[in-house]
Amino acid sequence: MLSAFTNSLKIPELRQRIFFTLALLFIARVGANIPLPGMNIGPIRDFFADQATVGGGLVGFYNMFTGGALLNGALFALGIMPYISASIIMQLMGAVFPGLARLQQEGDVGRQKINQYTRYLTLVICLIQGLLLLVALSTNPGSIIGQGFSPAEYGQVVIASKAQFLITGTLFLTAGSMIMVWLGEQITEKGIGNGISLLITVSIISGLPGAVAATYQMFNAPVGTEGRLGLPQGVIMLALLFVVTAGLVAITQAQRKVPVQYAKRVVGRKVYGGQSSFLPLKVNYAGVMPVIFASAIIMFPTQILSYLGSATGMRFFNDFADSLGRGQFAYYAVFGSLIFIFSYFWVSLMFKPVQIADDLKKNGGYIPGVRPGDPTAKFLDHVMTRLTLAGALSLTLIALFPDILLFSYNVPFSVAIFFGGTGMLITVGVLLDTMRQIETFLLQRHYDGFLKKGKIRGRSAARNKQLVDAAGLQDFWTAWRPLLILAIILFSLGIISWFINLG
8 A cells, every 4th residue: 555655656647636636635724724804713712622522513513524614713614515515405406406407417518507506506605604603603602612602701702893794704704615615626627536525524634633632631631530541441442443444434335236237239240238247336325415414404403492492481492402412312313213314315316216227228238137127127226225224224323423432431522523423434435535546547557657668668768758757847836836825825824813813
């Protein structure tokens, strides 16, 4: 594996793509630490310094995807999530509106139009979310930061005038989210991997240093302190980390290969078809979407019931809200049921057995032992239903495992999220996809390198290599110059804001 990473830096095109991707990810992380004008993040830091566990709830879930930018009040506080929400809405609308469904089937032209509509919808979502977020910070910061936060105790978060803060803050947050979308598209086009997914993954991984520090404190706490771990517990946690990671990789990669046989066709004097293939059906076809939907939806009743209890003064609403909180049996029962429901719902929207059966029939393909047409569609639907059951069970177990560590063994939230859950599912899937793309470049280059060792290579090969490398470096500097200037400016702004906050 180490040799593969070394070889990836020897290929000029792949090396340029990797460095380009790292530069844009660096810009994204710098923007996630530049505070909004008129906002003081000192009280937020003081509040979380007093908390035993940070996370949980819808805000903690959203803050994980922004890499801490939300609770830092940063320019990129909205992150890439408005674009993800817009993409999900467009996909769901494609199953309802025939016009969008036709655009999805028109190839590149339709895809470009859908991407344009997705950007417009992203802009609208950013304006709405940004305004609501800033209004909450101005009027009731405890609803965003935490229920125990009190401006009288920790200080005011918003230090500018309300109207100015709302207008400028909304514009900055919207611009920051659209910059994140642009960075993701540039990474996808000119870098390596899926840009949007990599931005989310880097935001999740950015909490790893804090998790390592929290783990170190758990092992170095005084004897008798609650939450202190010894050497046996450390070995068990390390083994659990490897087991959970291996399980995530297995669930992400698991698939059932349905055999497909293509009939022979005679066209003129040539014979086409006759080969055997397979149709890969993933066990976790829905991916991480059921967990995201379930996590978002289960938080809304809790928030609504809490607001009703505060407004009416009736204890019933508060007790009902507490029963749906994390760590309660009702929460996990509803959460697991929602994962099952959304797993089948997402598969029913995205998996089209009738269309697959028609495509196989048009291309002369059939599943051995199954008649083409409607019987094939019913067979594929039956297989996917059973696979979805296994995938939903696995997703439920993976999503609940961090809570078991959090509430049963007092493991800090920043450490528990790396033992499963939504973040690790996304991280494992994105890293596997990125490594697969790098492997494709390596395989192509190894094929070219094999030819260079043969007799085809001429005397001027060394000279040509020097010219190619020189041209590659020149193009590399031309493409990177504006990015480096932008990175230096953002880094300087981050350093200045950091010194201002220290003062």
